[in-house]
Ligand SMILES: CC(=O)SCCNC(=O)CCNC(=O)[C@H](O)C(C)(C)COP(=O)(O)OP(=O)(O)OC[C@H]1O[C@@H](n2cnc3c(N)ncnc32)[C@H](O)[C@@H]1OP(=O)(O)O
């Protein structure tokens with residue numbers, strides 16, 4: 001079996017999904033879960049992009065011990081210097097350098113000649129090697145590049161010290177057969193290529209990211225890049241869980257394996273989906289709600305007689321289990337702490353105590369607290385870092401079939417001032433959002449609103465996801481409560497607080513001088 005290294009870019013390319021902004025705590029939690037999943041490399045961000053990205057990469061590099069942590073950098077010295085400052089505290093610092101090699105990108109975006117691109121690539125790899133023991137180099141838009149040019153630049157960056165060469169299908173254009181041919185061409189035409197590791201990075205614009213990644217493995221790639229749930233720029237990246245399980249189930253064919261702990265897949269997928277607000281289609285392979293559900297009589301009959309008639313993957317393989325735990329109003333802190341740990345979360349004693357109060361409040365209203373309820377409460381406590389901006393004190397909404405819906409909202413701002421406003425709207429949620437907009441004194445455009453119940457039953461918690469645009473910035477928010485209107489208000493406030501947080505960081509960023 002060939003070993004395939006898994007390079008996870010959920011926190012970098014995944015966060016490039018429109019409307020997704022993860023805060024430091026959220027990124028750390030995902031990084032810890034990726035470490036439990038045993039990914040080989042975590043791309044934690046793009047350190048030179050912002051102060052927030054820099055801090056997240058630095059903290060992740062200093063926290064994660066069993067996966068290697070990397071960050072992305074353009075071929076410019078100031079980006080490399082900043083990346084070193086972020087990554088130097090990690091166990092195995094590595095840098096991911098890139099520059100575009102296709103005629104379209106070189107001419108129109110970089111406005112550089114091919115010779116200038118080679119010069120920038122080589123000099124940046126040499127510069128990075130002064131700091132980093134491992135330098136990965138990526139040819140952005142490799143799949144629309146001219147193959148002889150690609151081979152020439154790859155040969156030169158290997159000579160300059162790059163030990164991993166990544167061939168990205170940046171715009172999701174290639175087909176599996178053609179992608180395999182690019183790997184064959186490079187392996188045949190680049191000197192010393194057997195001394196480095198070849199990597200694949202595929203986007204899903206034509207729905208072929210996973211198929212292309214698997215084709216790359218068949219043609220010599222030893223590293224695969226992708227994201228959990230396939231999130232990422234535009235149509236997303238290759239879904240790592242699909243690649244890992246395909247290699248496992250079809251090891252007879254691929255004769256290659258990853259080091260992933262497959263049983264952590266479902267938990268990782270849930271965490272990423274909840275924290276990014278990017279819900280999964282029910283029929284998503286491996287991690288969708290219906291991935292192991294047999295609906296029709298003939299299938300059910302077959303599965304009852306012999307599972308393998310219709311099940312090629314057992315749910316337990318990827319950590320899908322039935323939820324048998326019952327926590328209720330008579331449960332104590334020990335049971336709660338135990339369950340939190342079993343669910344894979346790391347909470348301080350103070351956080352457990354705060355969670356316990358919320359848990360008891362909910363248990364008074366709801367008979368059984370499920371794992372999903374608990375996760376929703378953990379998210380509210382652990383990841384709402386924006387409390388220094390607006391916090392909800394109370395809402396009151398009046399609705400009648402022959403009345404104009406009216407809402408009254410009381411908020412606290414970051415300085416402890418109370419803000420009270422009222423407004424009407426075409427429906428209850430609209431009246432609430434019109435009122436909140438008055439409180440914020442900023443125009444907020446609602447782009448998307450989704451509501452789901454966290455668990456089953458009439459007393460289920462409601463979870464609302466919103467996408468908004470404020471001051472030209474798109475962001476998402478989530479809110480959980482037993483009442484749908486309260487959950488709606490919390491989601492809206494969470495999204496707007498994220499924008500204010502990012503704006504504040506950007507202001508602070510401008511004050512930071514990055515070493516040149
Ligand atoms: C395929 C990918 O996913 S690549 C990664 C994409 N991710 C991101 O862009 C997220 C982070 N990016 C950012 O925060 C910003 O783009 C920054 C901070 C990096 C740069 O911001 P700005 O300096 O304002 O530049 P802006 O983003 O407008 O333009 C990019 C510049 O970098 C240049 N550039 C792009 N790629 C590279 C590269 N690999 N090496 C060197 N220069 C590059 C562009 O040609 C352009 O240069 P120009 O200003 O001389 O025209």
Ligand SMILES: CC(C)C(=O)C(=O)O
Pocket residue numbers: 013072098138139140141166168169170171201203
């Ligand atoms: C920077 C590279 C690896 C990338 O994200 C892409 O080309 O899609």
